Amino acid sequence: MPARTSWIPYALIAPSVAFLAALFLMPLVQTIWLSFSAGDALSLENYRRMAGDLNFSLAVKNTFLLTLVVVPLQVVLALAMATMVTKLDKGRDLVLWVLTIPLGISDLAAGLAWLALLQNTGYLNSALYALGLIEGPTGWLSQETPWSLFFAIVLAELWRATAIVLVILIAGLQLIPKEFSEAAEIFGAKPWTRFTRITLPLLKPSLQSALILRTVLAFEVFAVVYALGGRNFPVLAGEAYVWQNDNQNYGIAAAYAVLIMAISLAATAVYLRVLRTRPEQLP
Amino acid sequence: MADIVIDRVVKEFGTFRALQEVSLTVNDGEFVALLGPSGCGKTTLLRIIAGLETQTSGRIVIGGQDVSNLVPRKRGLAMVFQNYAVFPHMTVFENVAFGLRMQKAQQAEVKRKVERAAALLHIESYLDRYPAKLSGGQRQRVAVARALAVEPAVLLMDEPLSNLDALLRLEMRTELKAVLREAGTTTIYVTHDQTEAMGLADRIAVMYGGKIEQIGSPLEIYATPATRFVGGFIGSPPMNFIKVQCSQGTARIGDAALPCPATGKDMELGLRGEDASLSPNGSGIPFDIRVVEPMGSHLLLTGSIDGQPARIVAPPIAKVNPGERVGLTVDPARVTWIDSTTGRAIAQP
Structure with missing residues (x-):
């Protein structure tokens, strides 16, 4: 038996290892290589050009701003929703099902749905016009209205991706x-104290998972931003797309991709450290 | 001063009536056990007293104050849960201190009271540990210390020993009794274990089917059960119930005659296994022995009286064999007469 079992586990995971190596690891190594090469030599030229680009600092700023606003809001909303859902006696599953519908919608489709609501001739303007609040088609998503564009993107992201946090927190x-x-x-804690002193600390492992997942995805935000604002609101993933497709410069696109990965890994490391639960504190 | 008055409390879950008009008064400083099989409503009653469940109707009065509609934290009580519910993310010290912290007590007072409760339960040496590092018995002590640290007027305990192994349970039971006696706290203790109830409680309320069947001191409950259920539930082996004919104040079984209440109803003789003794000459109530189990301190004899199953306790040195018929003598003062139809005890003649 021991002799036989020694190779079986490896054989069993070999297909998935091969799959990951071919379709994940290889492209990853290639991307990293691509970002650090100019011609055939190692070089930081791509990073220099990326950092020197007009949109670069704006994209960094926008991506971080969006993440710093959206992720905390999503966690707070999801915590409130999860607490309410778990208190429901009847219709709990139906409510949860409705709340998670946005999860089934692709981010581009979600972006387009919000575009239909918010564009010049969209439903929002029609409603505002009918109420006599505006004179005619008003732009909310243009370069001239950066704050309403930002607000629209935040709103769309909240609508689209809060449910994943909700599902993780409800499970927790x-x-x-x-x-x-x-x-x-019994020992005298009021509802808010119970939430902060008991529920939140015990929910820490779930919060950690939800935050890692949401933050990594928030740094990769693209489709919703692209649908609503195009390049009026540059973000890192959007810049990678522009360099790849419009400018056909794969090296700089790769540099953006590697930068996003580095930021995500750093954020994950921070969460793992800050929200760590020591083994002796587990229930 | 904290007596507890439970006044006609009813609890319905949908169409199911978990408690039917339960009334009970617990005196200040008294230890009352709610004893009954699972599903009898004892835990529901305790949770209603705590305020964790809401009664359908009826009142709970603690220390003269109607607390029926108060949230748990305003009822001035402490509770020990079946699975301890010791907070895993806090040290033992913080667990014991929790109630005091909620009362916004000064740090010096918190420290003093935590240390006193810890000393009482012998957990001083692991105050800075986390509960995950403790054994079940130690966690149990933490849960009790947490409850006693707030010096509650009323202490509620929900099967606190049921998750411990037998030896530890015995040890904790003795210790709990000593600790609570010293604290003088009014205590309601839920258990399905009759030895726990008998050993700890000043009075026992035996519950069955959402009702209190009988309430009384352990001895009363044991010696004079009010119903067939109480007799059968309390005592090991349980009380034997033998259907007999009672005519003109005398019940005849074999060549034995026992005085019985002349009510003209069908009745059963309730007889404790240890209240019968083997007669030296084989006279008395005939008992056919089927199995003999030597238990060390006594022999447990299983067999039948008049074709009805019965268990009798005999001295460890008695010379009896399976298949043998022996005679039993019974003290008429120590038997219980049960009305077959109602299942209730009939007053002694």
């Missing part, structure tokens, strides 16, 4: 035995 909440909260209640 269900793992916490209700006796902890009951004990706290």
Whole structure:
């Protein structure tokens, strides 16, 4: 038996390892190589040109701004929604199902749906016009209205991607035995204290997963931004797309891709460290 | 001063009536056990007293104050949960201190009271540890210390020993009794374990089917059960119930005659296994022995009286064999007469 089992596990994971190597690891190495090469030599030329680009600092600023606004809002919203959903007696599954519908919609489709609402001839303007609040078609998504464009993107992102945080947090909440909260209640903790002193600390592992997932995806934000604002609101992933497709410069596109990856990895490392649960504190 | 008055409390879950008009008064400083099989409503009643469930109707009065509609934290009580509910993300110290912190007590007072509760439960040496590093018995102590640290007027305990192994349970039971006696706290203790209830409680309320069947001191409950259920639930082996004919105040079984209440109803003789003794000459109630189990301190004899199953306790040195018929003598003062139709005990003649 021991002799036979020694190679079987490796054989069993070999297909997925091969799959990952061919379709994930190879392109990753190629991308990194591409970003660091000029001709056949190692060079930082791509990064120099990326950093020197007119849109670069704006894209960095926008991406971080969007992440810093959207992710905390999503966590707060999801926490509130999850707390309410877990308190429902009847119709809980239906409510949860409705709340998670946006998850089934591709981000480009979500962006286009919000475009239909918010563009010059969109539903929002029609409604405002009918109420006599505006004179005629008003632009909300143009370069001249950066704040309303930003607000629109935040709104669309909240609508589109809060549900994934919600699902993770509900799963986490269900793992916490209700006796902890009951004990706290008996010993004098008010609802808010129970939430901050008992529920939140015990929910930390779930919060960590949700934050990692959402933050990494937020740094990659692209389709919703592209649908609503085009290049009026440059973001990192959008710049990578422009360099790849419009400018046909794969090296600079690769540099953007590597930069996004580095930021995501750094954010993940921060979450893993800051929201770590020590083994002795696990239930 | 914290007596507890439970006044006609009813709890319905949908169409199911978990509690049917339960009334009970617990005196200040008294230890009352709610004893019954699972599903009898004892935990529901405890959770209603705590305020974790809301009664359908009825009142809960603690220390003269109607707390029926108050949230748990305003009822001035502490509770020990079946699975301890010790907070895993806090040290033992912070767990014990939790109630005091919620009362916004000064740090010096918190420290003093935590240390006193910890000393009482012998957990001083691991105050800075996390609960995950403790054994079940130690976590249990933390849960009790957390409850006692706030010096509650009322302490509620929900099967606190049921997750411990048998030896530890015995040890904790003794210790709990000593600790609570010293604290003088009014205590309601839910258990399905009759030895726990008998050993700990001043009075026992035996519950069955959402009702209190009987309430009384452990001895009363044991010696004079009010219903067939109480007799059968309390005691090991459980009370034997033998259908007999009672005519003109005398019930005859074999050549034995016992005085019985002349009510003209069908009745059963409730007989504790240890209240019968083997007669030296084989006279008395005939008992056919089927199985003999030596238990060390006594022999447990299983067999039948008049064709009805019965268990009798005999001295460890008694010379009896399976298949044998022996005679039992019974003290008429120590038997219980049960009305077959109602299942309730009939007052002694």
